Each structure stands twice: as structure tokens, then as C-alpha cells.
Amino acid sequence: MGWQGIFDSSGILFTGFVNTLTLSIATIVLGTALGLVVGTLRAARVPALRAPLRIYLEVFRGSPLLVQMLFIYFGAAYLGLRGVETFIAALVALTLYEGALISEIFRAGIEAVPRGQREAARSIGLSRFQIERYVILPQTVTIVLPPLVGQYIGLVKDTALATAIGYFELVREGQAIIDRIGMPIEVFIVIGAIYFVICYPMSLVARRLEKRALHA
Amino acid sequence: MTMIELKNVHKSFDDLEVLKGVDLVVEKGEVVIIIGASGSGKSTMLRVINNLEPIQGGEVWVKGIPVHDPKRADEVHQYVGMVFQQFNLFPHLTALANVTLALKKVKKIDAQEARRMGIAALERVGLEEKADAYPAELSGGQQQRVAIARALALEPDVMLFDEATSALDPELVGEVTGVMRQLAEEGMTMLVVTHEMGFARDVGDRVVFIDEGQIAEEGPPDILFTAPSNPRTQQFLYRVLHR
Numbered sequence: 001m002g003w004q005g006i007f008d009s010s011g012i013l014f015t016g017f018v019n020t021l022t023l024s025i026a027t028i029v030l031g032t033a034l035g036l037v038v039g040t041l042r043a044a045r046v047p048a049l050r051a052p053l054r055i056y057l058e059v060f061r062g063s064p065l066l067v068q069m070l071f072i073y074f075g076a077a078y079l080g081l082r083g084v085e086t087f088i089a090a091l092v093a094l095t096l097y098e099g100a101l102i103s104e105i106f107r108a109g110i111e112a113v114p115r116g117q118r119e120a121a122r123s124i125g126l127s128r129f130q131i132e133r134y135v136i137l138p139q140t141v142t143i144v145l146p147p148l149v150g151q152y153i154g155l156v157k158d159t160a161l162a163t164a165i166g167y168f169e170l171v172r173e174g175q176a177i178i179d180r181i182g183m184p185i186e187v188f189i190v191i192g193a194i195y196f197v198i199c200y201p202m203s204l205v206a207r208r209l210e211k212r213a214l215h216a
Numbered sequence: 217m218t219m220i221e222l223k224n225v226h227k228s229f230d231d232l233e234v235l236k237g238v239d240l241v242v243e244k245g246e247v248v249i250i251i252g253a254s255g256s257g258k259s260t261m262l263r264v265i266n267n268l269e270p271i272q273g274g275e276v277w278v279k280g281i282p283v284h285d286p287k288r289a290d291e292v293h294q295y296v297g298m299v300f301q302q303f304n305l306f307p308h309l310t311a312l313a314n315v316t317l318a319l320k321k322v323k324k325i326d327a328q329e330a331r332r333m334g335i336a337a338l339e340r341v342g343l344e345e346k347a348d349a350y351p352a353e354l355s356g357g358q359q360q361r362v363a364i365a366r367a368l369a370l371e372p373d374v375m376l377f378d379e380a381t382s383a384l385d386p387e388l389v390g391e392v393t394g395v396m397r398q399l400a401e402e403g404m405t406m407l408v409v410t411h412e413m414g415f416a417r418d419v420g421d422r423v424v425f426i427d428e429g430q431i432a433e434e435g436p437p438d439i440l441f442t443a444p445s446n447p448r449t450q451q452f453l454y455r456v457l458h459r
Contacts, residue, residue, distance in 0.1 A: 139308055
């Protein structure tokens, strides 16, 4: 049978690839949005939000993603929330976890903008929101982009943990193939290669952005 | 008509009191030069007037607005323009976009009219041909002139200059003080923190010497520079004029 067996399973692998990609992209979109909001609010030091945001950050940064995912999946079932399927549970957990890490990237990027920029913006009458929107964030983008793409690479690999709650991403589909035809070594080589094909181009992009940021 | 009034202003950074009861009145059209050693509180005084630092005591009035009242303090930005030592241009925007940002976003002027006003402001500082240049492509003197244009475009009643020429190479100082002279001649009310004593003497209507958080002496430049009465002023002037 040999590699032919894996080739015959390419349909299953493709489904896993699509599911991994879907979960990754959805998490990138939601996690970045969450991270941007939390990071901006933390950098702005809004007194009333200081403690809650800090607690959010430390809880989700300080505990394993796998535990969070299991907690959300089984927690939803325990609370009798129907319709929380594996995809939703995985997405919620990944978004909260990656959002916490991404918020720190944005916070650091925002704080890297010199204080004088904010003062000049206030002096010409911009509101708090306008200062962030038109003055600070555009300058933050070149600073945060390289570490952000680096975080996305880690995020793609983190989606593999969704296999633990039964989401049919790449690793889970690989297990299904192994259950049928054996050959775990070969199957995992192929799975690893597929992750590499997703992540390597991102790594190239990150390196490029880093060079550009250095020259800016 | 009184433009700015400070009444017994106290300002501290944690335990360090920087302004220890400052009283100052600036009339419309006056050019007031503020001198003093570094750390004397002169920059802090400008920043207090422009609502960049909260105060712990006293009152600050600008054109009838109580800047010491946090609820109304932001209104001051409609009337006061400020120029900083480090220029603080927005590096991701062109010269023109720096000047038009607040016209569009704060005054809600449409893009075409804002552009016209922005070009006019750049013309006042002689930089209309640099409208599309980014700050990094401009010399320090040009950047500071764009920063002045950015403030002028909003038609302020008062301009604050916080050591506007201190970060410039000596050969670039003249182009910035030139613009400031022209503004003074046009009747702009100005508060100028500077170490350029020649400029202070020529352009200032009044010189205020700040020492350790208090106004130690004030008067017309020809009197204060030639015959200061306070020994601290004499010491300070001796040091800066005989460097």
C-alpha cells in the first residue's frame, strides 16, 4: 500500500486543511480585533477598566490554551448551552487566548509612539478617540506588524489543540487516516508538511516587514 | 482685553513643586518672553496654559475659559496653538496633511476647503512647495515651520512657543525666529519660552524671569536686560549672556 494509502486519503486531508485554515483565519480576525481594543484601552490607562483588563490578560495568558478550550467546551455543555459545537468552542477559546497575547503587542506598539505626538494632537483639538485613530494607530502599524505576523504563525499551530475537543482539523483528520490505514509516521510527516506550507510564507512576510520597519 | 490670566497657580509632580504660586496676566496682542534656568518651571507654565498638565491649586483663564476646570479645559484648544521643542509633526502624514488634519476632523471643514486653508497656512511660513513632503524629508527648521503652520491653520488667538528653536542647528534658528517675528508684527498674542536673547530683546513687549517656580521679575526687555533689579535675574543673565 505505502504512500498510495495516504494519497487515497487526500480528500480527508483536504477537509482537515480547510478546517484548520477556517479556524485560523476566523481566530486571526477576531483575536486581532479583541487584541486591538484591549491593547488600546490598556495603553490609554482608563482607570475603571484597568483591573478587569489586567485580570483578563493574566488569566488567559497565564493558563494553557488546552485547558481553556476544554473548559469552554465542557463548560458550555454543563450550562446547557445548546448548539455550542466544537468549532465555536475552539474559536472562542482561541480568540480569548490569542487576543490576550495580541493585546500586549498592540499595547507595546502604542506606547512606543513618543508622548509628544499625543500632546501635539491634543493641542490641535483632536478628541481622545481621534488621537488614537488618526495619530497613534497609523504609527503603531509599522511597529506591530512584524511581531503580529509572528503571533499569527503560532496561532495557526495552536489550532491543532482543537483536536482535543473533537474539531476535525488537520491533526484529527490525520488520526482518522491512521485509524484506517496505519502508517502514523508517514501521515504525521504529511500533516507537518501541510502546517509548514501554511506557516512558511507567513514567516517570509514577517521577515520582510521586519526589514522594512528597520529602514523606516 | 485680557487673553490669559494665571492666579496663584500651583503645580507639582508627585512631591516636587514646580510652580509655587504663579500670577500672570497677558493682554491681547502682547508678546511675552519667558526666561529662566532649566527646571525653573517655564515650560510647565506653558503646558498648564495649554491644558497639558493638571494643576493642584489656583486658576488658569484663557479667553474666559476656566482651564483649571476639567469639564471645560478642552475648550482651550480652540483658541491656543502650541509649538514644541521637538516639533512633534505626525511622521506618517505629509506637511499638508499635518496642517489639515484638525481642519477636517475637528472643524469638519470639507477636504477641498481644508486643502486651500492648509496651503495658505504653509504659504505663511514659506513652505507651500513642500506641501507633499513627509516630515523626515524636511530639515529641522522646515519641520518647525510646518508645526507653526499646523497651529496657525486653526486661527488661534494665542500662540505658545516652548523652546521652539532649542533643538535646531544654529544656522536653522533664523528661519524659525523669522516666522515668529512676522507673527508678532501681525499682532498675534504670544508666549515664548526661549534662550534666544537677541530675539527676546527685539520682539518681546515684556520679559518674565522665572526662578524656582515663581516669577522673580518682569518688565520691558530694555530695562530687564540692561538693569535687572533682582540679583537672581542678574546672575542668570550674566550666565547666559557671557557664555
